[in-house]
Amino acid sequence: FLQVSSREVPAMASLFANSAAMYNPLTPAGADMGPSGFGGSSRAAADPTPNTRTQHPIMTGTGVLALKFKGGVMLAADTLVSYGSTALYRDQRRITPVGDNTVIGASGDISDFQRIKTLINELNTFDESYDDGCRMTPRDIHQYLGRVMYNRRNKFNPLWNQLIVAGFRDGKSFLGSVDLIGTMFEDDVMATGFGNYMSLPLLRKAGTELSKEEAQKVMEDCLRVDYTRNCRASDRIQIATITESGIDISEPYQISSYWEYEGFKNTNFRGPRSF
């Protein structure tokens, strides 16, 4: 189960022990306490307030995949939000549209993604309300998110996400990635999280000259593979397509899966050995 971090427990204990919550340089934390034991307990005494910076993601989404095809760009994700190893929320949206030609898909901490959605929607609202014929391009959004993530990382309080920004504007596809430490890059084919291991080689093999229907099939196949091997993935997926005519985010639907492989059924498949 989701472990209550042992870091938090001693901090909570010392909250009661130590009345001063503010740091006083004249009496650094722990200075007015007697000689403490070796190691752990002194660290607890030196940290009266709990660490409120993100240290690990709690509610998480698994990898997102993205691919440029002929005439647009496609992004796919499942709709599962996990609480550790519990598949808790089975119909959540991890893909969000921004304006008329961009979508953002996120893996990682979902509460941080909700924060990002708030920021991006605010940005988009301001952009729309200028009403001057200029609108943010997908690249502008990508750069903005990169700056946000990098600045958070520098404060040691990251938004624990890997984001993919996909868009189509002025006849050109755009695909960019930003992660929790602010790494930004663009590519024709992209995946986050487990998708990097399971799906990226398959996407690369498919190439970027597919038709929309072919691309959709490739996405489903990749997510199927991911679902088969990734404990945190589900078979209920969403696919977002951005083309000249705008954004189309599908309703979630179930993909088929096959579990009758010999290797799954028979654990002695590879010889007399049990897992």
Added chain:
Amino acid sequence: MFRNQYDTDVTTWSPQGRIHQVEYAMEAVKQGSACVGVRSKTHAVLTALKRSTNDMSSYQEKIFKVDDHMGIAISGLTADARSLSKFMRTECLEHKYVYESPVPVQRLVSDVADKCQVCTQSASARPFGVGLLVAGCDQTGPHVFYNCPSGAFFEYKAMTIGARSQAAKTYLERHYTAFEDASVEELVKHALTALKETAQNHDINGKNVSIAIVGVDSPLKLEDQAGVQAYVEALGGDAVAEAPADAMAD
């Protein structure tokens, strides 16, 4: 009649519903030497007449590059103009830092206008005494805007500000319908011809004129003296006067 009673500070209205201090600030713009801004489908051009206080001094720069896609021509208090252009340059850089793309022209012009407006509603600050002609290109094409000390801004196909600019305005009013489809060279010719009308003795040359050209596919270029002289000579006719040989001005 009552003008002198209600013009002491910018926070006082006159009975006619005017704020005289702001109007006085706009007078300062009319005292500066002329600037012309024109725009076609593909380019925006700024020209300005530079003044020098005497033969020993340099000519006051009138056109400032704000970013690769934007420049301003000023008329009025140069110090105020430098303050605003510093603000505009910083805003351009900050926008580039976050979005890695050039700031849309109208948005920056609108921010400058807001900055000017603050000073028309404050007891502790005076209005800016400079008018800006902003020429820039963004994803919606080329634009020419005019920022007024009152905090208002307008977009123009052709505009002129500064001393004796009425003569230039007359020329622009007669010819502006040709600007939309004009080539760059024709556009500069129009802008220079309009500017010539404002110069004393129609005397324009490489030393006392500035030209800046920005296009959808070309970054802002502030012409150097040789470049300006070439454009002036291309005007032909009685416009061309040789740069005075004894002037140490730059």
